[in-house]
Amino acid sequence: MQVVIIPSNTLNFNFYGYTFLSSNAFIYDKAYKVLDKPNFSNYKEVMKMTIKTPPSFNVSGLGVDPLTQRIKEKEKKWKYKVAVLSGKGGVGKSTVAANLAAALAKLGYFVGVLDADVHGPNIAKMLGVEKAEILAEKADDHFEMIPPTTEFMGQVTPIKVMSMGMMVPEDQPIIWRGPLVTKALKQLLGDVKWGELDFMIIDFPPGTGDQILTVVQTIQLDAAIVVTTPQEVALLDTGKAVNMMKQMEIPYVAVVENMSYLICPHCGNRIDLFGEGGGEKLAKKENVDFLGKIPIDPKAREASDLGIPIVLYEDTPAAKAFMEITQRLVKKLEERSKA
Numbered sequence: 001m002q003v004v005i006i007p008s009n010t011l012n013f014n015f016y017g018y019t020f021l022s023s024n025a026f027i028y029d030k031a032y033k034v035l036d037k038p039n040f041s042n043y044k045e046v047m048k049m050t051i052k053t054p055p056s057f058n059v060s061g062l063g064v065d066p067l068t069q070r071i072k073e074k075e076k077k078w079k080y081k082v083a084v085l086s087g088k089g090g091v092g093k094s095t096v097a098a099n100l101a102a103a104l105a106k107l108g109y110f111v112g113v114l115d116a117d118v119h120g121p122n123i124a125k126m127l128g129v130e131k132a133e134i135l136a137e138k139a140d141d142h143f144e145m146i147p148p149t150t151e152f153m154g155q156v157t158p159i160k161v162m163s164m165g166m167m168v169p170e171d172q173p174i175i176w177r178g179p180l181v182t183k184a185l186k187q188l189l190g191d192v193k194w195g196e197l198d199f200m201i202i203d204f205p206p207g208t209g210d211q212i213l214t215v216v217q218t219i220q221l222d223a224a225i226v227v228t229t230p231q232e233v234a235l236l237d238t239g240k241a242v243n244m245m246k247q248m249e250i251p252y253v254a255v256v257e258n259m260s261y262l263i264c265p266h267c268g269n270r271i272d273l274f275g276e277g278g279g280e281k282l283a284k285k286e287n288v289d290f291l292g293k294i295p296i297d298p299k300a301r302e303a304s305d306l307g308i309p310i311v312l313y314e315d316t317p318a319a320k321a322f323m324e325i326t327q328r329l330v331k332k333l334e335e336r337s338k339a
């Protein structure tokens with residue numbers, strides 16, 4: 001088996017054939033440099049380090065390209081493919097995606113999380129794997145990245161994560177035009193050793209843009225969870241995201257309301273900071289399911305900053321809400337797949 005170690009904090013990882021891959025020698029240097037202090041404890045299959053030929057991406061221009069073919073093969077092994085999206089940024093979409101994944105793992109499912117927010121990737125940090133080394137191994141005529149598995153408080157969980165956040169330094173923007181982003185996304189789907197998964201959770205970028213179209217046109221999603229906060233301005237944009245999913249014929253679309261209310265730490269009263277019941281009203285208007293409300297919870301933010309989803313951190317009201325929402329989603333998807 002041939003293995004190449006891709007340095008985690010460089011853009012020169014495995015978007016083979018593109019300009020930022022300055023020279024093969026550069027990659028080899030980096031690869032060997034990483035090898036000097038390897039951390040192979042989790043990767044027993046890494047036996048030997050041989051790099052013979054630089055990997056190349058075959059753009060034939062004829063028929064279905066090999067990458068798309070690989071994605072088609074891989075997606076057969078993912079039982080439910082669930083996208084998490086929002087009309088606007090900052091409503092807690094990535095927090096919901098990370099906690100949904102963690103709650104599913106807690107319920108005993110094998111989960112993959114793909115951060116499709118190439119320009120603002122947060123999932124790796126929220127799941128504590130932003131510093132993970134990305135390994136890749138040779139598979140036939142291409143290389144496949146091995147997604148790091150999450151570990152919380154010393155316990156390995158069955159969540160595999162792939163995010164651009166693991167590949168670029170935290171403060172570096174990714175300045176790519178559309179075609180490069182499309183290629184990157186497709187590689188994160190097709191050039192990653194995802195294996196069998198019960199759930200593939202895809203964290204979309206906010207809004208209704210290009211990256212979402214790429215994923216929706218590439219794989220067959222089973223569900224789209226649209227995250228909103230209760231206030232009017234967020235709801236307007238959420239309506240657009242819900243309609244996009246409906247127009248793209250995603251079989252199951254549902255709304256989750258985040259930051260619904262705050263329990264005052266002093267008096268214990270409930271404060272509806274952003275208004276009340278907006279998410280539920282929107283779901284009714286759009287004729288989609290409403291899966292539940294998540295309160296504002298300072299512990300959720302604290303846990304997220306530590307790289308631990310709240311559902312695995314502390315049993316707070318937000319953690320309970322995430323567990324209930326996840327159970328409702330599982331039930332809905334299972335009922336639908338039986339029908």
Ligand code: ADP
Nearest residue numbers: 089090091092093094095295296297300301304
């Ligand atoms: P988005 O993906 O929509 O941009 P994030 O998931 O990154 O939003 O969340 C934005 C910030 O809000 C993060 O710091 C996150 O920890 C925090 N946050 C999200 N949901 C909650 C919540 N229910 N209670 C407290 N903080 C939250």
